[in-house]
Structures are given as C-alpha cells and as structure tokens.
Amino acid sequence: xxxxxxxxxxxxxxxxxxxxxxxxxxxxxxxxxxxxxxxxxxxxxxxxxxxxxxxxxxxxxxxxxxxxxxxxxxxxxxxxxxxxxxxxxxxxxxxxxxxxxxxxxxxxxxxxxxxxxxxxxxxxxxxxxxxxxxxxxxxxxxxxxxxxxxxxxxxxxxxxxxxxxxxxxxxxxxxxxxxxxxxxxxxxxxxxxxxxxxxxxxxxxxxxxxxxxxxxxxxxxxxxxxxxxxxxxxxxxxxxxxxxxxxxxxxxxxxxxxxxxxxxxxxxxxxxxxxxxxxxxxxxxxxxxxxxxxxxxxxxxxxxxxxxxxxxxxxxxxxxxxxxxxxxxxxxxxxxxxxxxxxxxxxxxxxxxxxxxxxxxxxxxxxxxxxxxxxxxxxxxxxxxxxxxxxxxxxxxxx
Amino acid sequence: xxxxxxxxxxxxxxxxxxxxxxxxxxxxxxxxxxxxxxxxxxxxxxxxxxxxxxxxxxxxxxxxxxxxxxxxxxxxxxxxxxxxxxxxxxxxxxxxxxxxxxxxxxxxxxxxxxxxxxxxxxxxxxxxxxxxxxxxxxxxxxxxxxxxxxxxxxxxxxxxxxxxxxxxxxxxxxxxxxxxxxxxxxxxxxxxxxxxxxxxxxxxxxxxxxxxxxxxxxxxxxxxxxxxxxxxxxxxxxxxxxxxxxxxxxxxxxxxxxxxxxxxxxxxxxxxxxxxxxxxxxxxxxxxxxxxxxxxxxxxxxxxxxxxxxxxxxxxxxxxxxxxxxxxxxxxxxxxxxxxxxxxxxxxxxxxxxxxxxxxxxxxxxxxxxx
Numbered sequence: 001x002x003x004x005x006x007x008x009x010x011x012x013x014x015x016x017x018x019x020x021x022x023x024x025x026x027x028x029x030x031x032x033x034x035x036x037x038x039x040x041x042x043x044x045x046x047x048x049x050x051x052x053x054x055x056x057x058x059x060x061x062x063x064x065x066x067x068x069x070x071x072x073x074x075x076x077x078x079x080x081x082x083x084x085x086x087x088x089x090x091x092x093x094x095x096x097x098x099x100x101x102x103x104x105x106x107x108x109x110x111x112x113x114x115x116x117x118x119x120x121x122x123x124x125x126x127x128x129x130x131x132x133x134x135x136x137x138x139x140x141x142x143x144x145x146x147x148x149x150x151x152x153x154x155x156x157x158x159x160x161x162x163x164x165x166x167x168x169x170x171x172x173x174x175x176x177x178x179x180x181x182x183x184x185x186x187x188x189x190x191x192x193x194x195x196x197x198x199x200x201x202x203x204x205x206x207x208x209x210x211x212x213x214x215x216x217x218x219x220x221x222x223x224x225x226x227x228x229x230x231x232x233x234x235x236x237x238x239x240x241x242x243x244x245x246x247x248x249x250x251x252x253x254x255x256x257x258x259x260x261x262x263x264x265x266x267x268x269x270x271x272x273x274x275x276x277x278x279x280x281x282x283x284x285x286x287x288x289x290x291x292x293x294x295x296x297x298x299x300x301x302x303x304x305x306x307x308x309x310x311x312x313x314x315x316x317x318x319x320x321x322x323x324x325x326x327x328x329x330x331x332x333x334x335x336x337x338x339x340x341x342x343x344x345x346x347x348x349x350x351x352x353x354x355x356x357x358x359x360x361x362x363x364x365x366x367x368x369x370x371x372x373x374x375x376x377x378x379x380x381x382x383x384x385x386x387x388x389x390x391x392x393x394x395x396x397x398x399x
Numbered sequence: 400x401x402x403x404x405x406x407x408x409x410x411x412x413x414x415x416x417x418x419x420x421x422x423x424x425x426x427x428x429x430x431x432x433x434x435x436x437x438x439x440x441x442x443x444x445x446x447x448x449x450x451x452x453x454x455x456x457x458x459x460x461x462x463x464x465x466x467x468x469x470x471x472x473x474x475x476x477x478x479x480x481x482x483x484x485x486x487x488x489x490x491x492x493x494x495x496x497x498x499x500x501x502x503x504x505x506x507x508x509x510x511x512x513x514x515x516x517x518x519x520x521x522x523x524x525x526x527x528x529x530x531x532x533x534x535x536x537x538x539x540x541x542x543x544x545x546x547x548x549x550x551x552x553x554x555x556x557x558x559x560x561x562x563x564x565x566x567x568x569x570x571x572x573x574x575x576x577x578x579x580x581x582x583x584x585x586x587x588x589x590x591x592x593x594x595x596x597x598x599x600x601x602x603x604x605x606x607x608x609x610x611x612x613x614x615x616x617x618x619x620x621x622x623x624x625x626x627x628x629x630x631x632x633x634x635x636x637x638x639x640x641x642x643x644x645x646x647x648x649x650x651x652x653x654x655x656x657x658x659x660x661x662x663x664x665x666x667x668x669x670x671x672x673x674x675x676x677x678x679x680x681x682x683x684x685x686x687x688x689x690x691x692x693x694x695x696x697x698x699x700x701x702x703x704x705x706x707x708x709x710x711x712x713x714x715x716x717x718x719x720x721x722x723x724x725x726x727x728x729x730x731x732x733x734x735x736x737x738x739x740x741x742x743x744x745x746x747x748x749x750x751x752x753x754x755x756x757x758x759x760x761x762x763x764x765x766x767x768x769x770x
Binding site for chain 1: 430431432470659663664669670671672674676678679680681682683684685686687688689690691692693694695696698703
C-alpha cells in the first residue's frame with residue numbers, strides 16, 4: 001500500500017478510564033466525556049492537531065472504547081478523513097509476540113511502532129485526549145527544531161500551592177531541563193508538564209526499547225521515559241505555553257472548565273474564527289426560546305427548548321427546560337428534560353436525565369456546598385429532593 | 400429506493416429578485432440554519448434515494464458552496480451520490496433553458512445514462528418534509544403514469560406565480576391543470592412529479608419533436624385524458640416563497656410550535672444542512688429573549704423578541720430586535736431598534752440604528768450592506 005512519508009504525526013493517548021469523573025465515565029472513556037455544550041473533551045486535542053496542520057493522528061483507545069470509536073469514526077468532522085494519513089483508532093491487539101493490553105502510556109506508543117513506521121515521521125507528538133486547551137503545536141515543533149532537542153515538553157505556569165499535584169520540570173535559563181519531579185512535596189519551580197511531548201522518532205524508540213527491557217518500569221512517559229532520558233544526558237527542553245490549559249480529570253475541574261467558557265471575557269474563547277474547535281454534529285433545529293424564558297450569562301446549544309430561567313450555566317443540545325424551572329451554575333448535558341418548577345443548583349447532569357416537576361437538585365453554589373453529579377438517563381421523581389446523601393443511592397440504582 | 404432525484408434549483412428565481420440577487424432561490428437561507436434546498440435533499444435522502452442531480456442555470460456559486468461534496472446529506476458516494484448539472488453540461492449549442500421542460504431536455508443524456516427505474520422531479524425551493532416511499536407505494540397501487548404531489552390549501556396572492564393547481568376526479572385523477580390560478584382553496588401542486596424514468600424520457604423526446612416549451616401547459620395539459628396523472632395528497636407542512644413578503648411570512652410561521660413539529664420533529668426524518676462548527680450561543684448578563692428561534696454561534700447582549708437569528712449573529716447591548724429575521728454573521732450594534740427587518744447575510748447595522756418595516760412589508764437589507 002502506498003504511504004506518504006510524514007514530517008510528524010500525533011499520537012493521542014485516549015485509553016484512560018478517568019475514574020475521578022465518577023459516573024460520567026461509567027460508559028465512556030474520559031476523552032469522550034461531553035464538554036462545553038456541543039463538544040467532547042477529545043475535540044480540543046483533535047482540533048489542535050488539524051489547526052496545527054497535522055494530518056496523521058493515531059488515537060490510542062483501551063477503556064470503554066465503543067462511544068469514543070463511534071465519535072471519532074472516520075475523522076470527517078475534523079477534516080481527518082484523508083487518503084494519505086488521517087485519523088486511526090488504535091486499540092491494543094494480539095500480535096505474534098507481546099501483543100497485550102496497553103501497560104502504560106509508553107508501552108502504548110511502543111506497541112504501535114508498526115503504525116508509526118508506515119509514515120516514517122521525523123518527529124512524534126505525544127498528546128493526552130483529556131485536556132481542554134487551544135495550542136498551536138507547530139510553534140512548539142519550530143522551537144524543538146531550533147533547540148536541536150531530543151525531546152521537548154510543553155509546560156505551563158501553575159500556582160506554587162498547586163504545583164505538588166503536577167509533574168514539575170526544573171530547567172535552566174535556556175529552557176533545558178535538568179530535573180523532573182513527579183508530584184513533588186516541595187516543588188522547586190512552577191512549570192507543570194501539560195502532557196504534550198515532541199520526540200525525535202529514532203531517539204524515542206531507542207528509549208522505549210530500553211524501557212521495555214526493564215521489568216520494574218511502569219512504562220509511563222512521566223515516571224520512566226523522561227527520567228531515563230534525563231539520566232542519559234539527552235537534550236530535553238521545556239516549551240513555555242502561556243494560554244489556557246485545564247486537566248478536566250475531576251468532577252470539580254470539569255465544572256470549572258465549563259464555567260471558564262462564560263463571562264464577557266471568558267478564560268477560553270470558543271468564538272474564534274481563526275481557531276475553530278470542531279465536533280461531530282447532530283442534526284437538530286436551532287434553539288427555541290419561548291415566552292417567559294430568562295437566560296443570563298449562559299451557553300445554550302442547538303436543539304434546546306427553553307421556557308424557564310437559566311443563570312451561569314451550560315446547556316447541551318436537545319435540552320428542554322419547561323416554564324418555571326430554574327437552572328443555576330450547572331452543566332446540563334444532551335437531551336435532559338427539566339420539568340416545570342424544578343430547581344437545579346450547582347450540578348453536572350449527564351445525558352438523557354428527566355427531572356420531574358418541582359424537584360430540587362443540588363445545593364446552591366458557594367456556602368461550602370459540594371457539587372452534585374447526576375448520572376446518565378435517570379428519572380428524578382416529581383418534587384424529589386436530590387442532595388449529597390441520596391446521590392449515592394441513585395448511582396447504586398443506576399448500576 | 401430505486402429512483403433518481405432531479406432537483407431544479409433555478410426554476411423560480413425570477414419571481415424574487417431581491418432574494419436571488421446573488422444566489423438561486425434554492426440557496427436562500429431559511430429557519431435559522433437551513434437553506435431551502437435542504438428540505439428536498441433531506442426528504443430524498445430520508446427516503447433512501449442515493450442518487451441526486453441538481454440542475455442549475457446561473458448564479459449558483461452559493462448553492463455549490465452549500466452542497467460541497469454532499470457529505471452532510473450522506474451523498475458523498477462512490478456509487479451515485481450528488482451531481483451538479485449546470486446548463487450547457489451536455490451541449491453548448493442548446494439555448495439556455497427557461498422552464499422545466501427545457502431544463503429536462505438539457506439533461507436528457509444524464510437521464511438516459513441512469514440505472515434507476517424511477518425519477519422524482521422536484522423544485523429546490525419547496526419547504527416540506529415528504530416521504531417519497533409513500534408516493535412510490537401509491538404510484539404502484541394506482542398504476543399511474545405520473546404521480547403528482549399536491550396539497551389542499553389556500554394559495555395566497557404572493558406565491559401564485561409558481562404554483563400549479565389541479566382539478567381532481569373522485570379517484571384523485573388529475574382532470575385539469577392550471578397555473579396562475581386565482582387565490583382560493585385549491586389542490587395546489589408541489590411541483591413534485593414521480594414517474595418511470597423511461598416514461599419521462601419518452602415525454603421529453605416527444606416534446607422536443609413537437610417543439611413544446613412547457614411541461615404543464617403543453618405536455619400534460621392538453622393530453623391530460625391520455626396521460627394518467629394521479630394526485631398524491633401531502634398532509635405535512637408545505638411552504639413556498641417568491642417574494643420578500645412571502646419569505647417573511649412563511650419564515651415567521653416557524654415560530655408556531657405545530658409548524659415546527661410537522662416539519663422538523665420526526666426523529667426518522669431530520670432535515671440535514673451544512674455544518675458550520677459554530678460554538679453554542681452565548682447569552683450575556685442582560686440578554687432578554689422571548690419567543691424566538693436562535694441558531695448556534697450567536698452572541699446576544701440585547702433584547703430579541705419574535706425573531707429568527709441565524710448562525711453567528713451578534714446583538715449588542717441595549718439593542719432591541721423585534722419581529723425580524725437576521726441572517727448569518729450579521730452584526731446588530733448597540734442601542735439600536737429593529738422592527739420587521741429582514742437583514743441578509745453579513746449585514747452590519749451600526750450603533751444607534753433605527754429601522755422598521757411593517758408586518759405586511761418587511762424592510763429588506765441586502766447581503767453585505769453596512770447601515
């Protein structure tokens with residue numbers, strides 16, 4: 001089969017379970033979790049690739065891949081249905097030797113050596129499918145080439161108080177990394193790894209081979225490959241990224257990232273003709289806003305029918321909000337129905353849930369209240385009150 | 400379905416000069432995110448027609464832009480799929496067509512080369528959501544030569560030029576065909592005809608031989624007792640428009656829930672359109688919106704009432720949009736007041752604009768205007 005040589009290609013790690021997203025990832029892998037009214041988390045990484053002129057993308061799947069596979073499909077929404085290259089879903093497979101589940105991020109790339117070899121790329125971009133950000137990888141590649149680096153790792157400044165939650169890169173004034181600390185107790189810098197790596201292909205596979213031989217290794221980029229390269233005196237550079245970046249690994253951070261879309265100066269702006277975020281489309285009628293509706297500081301998507309009140313919230317497509325219902329500080333996913341008089345506060349509600357008339361869900365934002373999470377396809381009875389205690393029961397019933 | 404869909408995209412252009420100034424009527428924006436041709440295309444696709452030819456004449460740049468490769472309608476196919484047939488596609492010697500019959504003469508070779516048993520002839524500017532399977536079913540039951548789709552409705556003054564009116568006998572057989580009929584309760588034709596491909600080819604060849612010019616008045620009309628034309632009653636929502644006034648009136652009917660229900664809310668028969676990847680619509684702190692249709696990608700800071708906003712419209716602070724249609728990517732500045740306005744695509748209405756039409760005579764603003 002004819003294959004074009006590529007300068008670079010992207011490998012997106014999308015196999016993670018994301019157990020801290022609780023019920024949201026019961027049926028889907030973390031990258032397929034809905035975000036921002038009409039997107040899935042992986043849309044951001046895929047769109048970054050396309051907007052950075054990368055036309056060959058491997059998506060490594062493992063956990064609950066069905067919905068993610070369906071969603072990515074042939075890559076058409078991202079213009080990645082290409083004759084030469086395009087998007088490929090790469091699940092683990094059985095081979096003659098060593099075919100197995102992916103045993104770590106590094107092992108996942110290693111097991112797809114054959115896929116990468118087909119395109120003979122000079123550089124490999126390794127990405128995570130579960131971050132919200134808009135980044136031009138082309139500038140990072142230019143930096144990588146200019147520094148003559150073996151690997152370049154994108155970093156972002158985080159507050160010192162949070163630095164111990166991240167992998168921290170310590171670098172000299174030229175950006176050359178001399179030390180990497182995974183979740184350090186006493187961080188020496190605030191440069192957190194974004195999970196975006198560019199490697200020279202040959203160098204990467206040399207270290208992946210070495211790591212495969214090491215039986216004690218966890219086969220992880222952060223824990224094993226980067227330290228191994230550092231100890232071998234490879235030229236590793238960090239690339240300072242200044243834009244918005246968020247790991248949406250927890251229910252709270254997912255909610256925060258949704259709220260970051262709102263306001264007159266949103267932290268991440270999706271209304272950007274120069275950097276569109278693409279997503280798979282669902283044919284639906286535009287939104288219908290009826291008499292009596294009140295919408296303030298909110299994102300509302302096609303297919304919604306709103307007759308109630310919505311404040312500081314994100315509504316996905318097909319959500320129906322009846323007259324007299326009130327939604328505040330919440331994220332309501334696709335095809336939920338909120339009946340009249342229901343009140344929803346500080347909640348993430350997964351798809352297809354029906355909230356009965358007069359029901360109360362969640363506690364008001366602030367005042368030290370925890371966020372409420374309603375799993376997929378629930379039926380909340382009329383006048384029911386859902387708070388933290390019975391949330392748990394609901395998840396059990398759902399299982 | 401074993402049928403090829405033929406869509407005539409320019410056939411009614413001359414009746415609405417403002418709207419078709421730089422597009423064909425089939426490419427006219429409608430309902431917040433659609434173009435008129437989406438309805439016939441989606442109906443064909445939802446009835447499992449996989450080969451569709453769009454016959455164009457002039458001014459078809461925005462239509463072709465909209466159709467693209469046909470992906471949105473799942474018509475980007477290796478076998479069949481969508482094909483655009485401009486005039487002169489088969490011969491530069493033939494004159495530019497002026498009517499349905501001449502358009503069909505122009506694509507005789509295409510029709511001859513198809514493999515499908517049946518042909519569905521439709522206009523690209525009809526708003527409806529029809530199940531052609533039912534038409535085929537009735538066509539086979541009645542043994543008709545031609546099945547003509549009609550609806551019992553009142554045609555108003557504004558659209559009579561494009562409409563055909565049938566007189567039917569007790570078996571729904573068409574006994575008389577008229578155009579330019581007086582407005583009253585009638586069996587109004589939807590310009591949708593269903594027949595065997597071979598039968599159509601015969602009609603066209605015969606018409607060429609006789610030098611006929613009109614499909615309804617010369618081919619069907621005088622021979623209505625020899626040709627078995629049977630009416631198929633379409634009971635869903637139907638609209639056609641051929642002036643700014645009828646465009647405005649028919650668009651505003653979408654604010655009626657029953658109309659939307661008939662046209663859009665069958666999950667088996669969605670209306671497909673081109674995808675713009677706009678983000679969701681953002682409502683500002685002081686947005687106030689009532690009884691309106693809003694597409695994605697809008698930013699609304701002002702007041703919107705009884706209106707239709709297309710994708711990517713901006714409504715500034717302090718601006719009141721009432722009873723208006725604002726098309727794609729138009730900008731309404733701050734502290735303006737707009738009432739009974741039809742603003743075409745890419746219009747910029749600067750701050751402090753006061754514009755008003757009247758409900759029977761909406762004020763139309765041309766594509767790309769700056770006010």
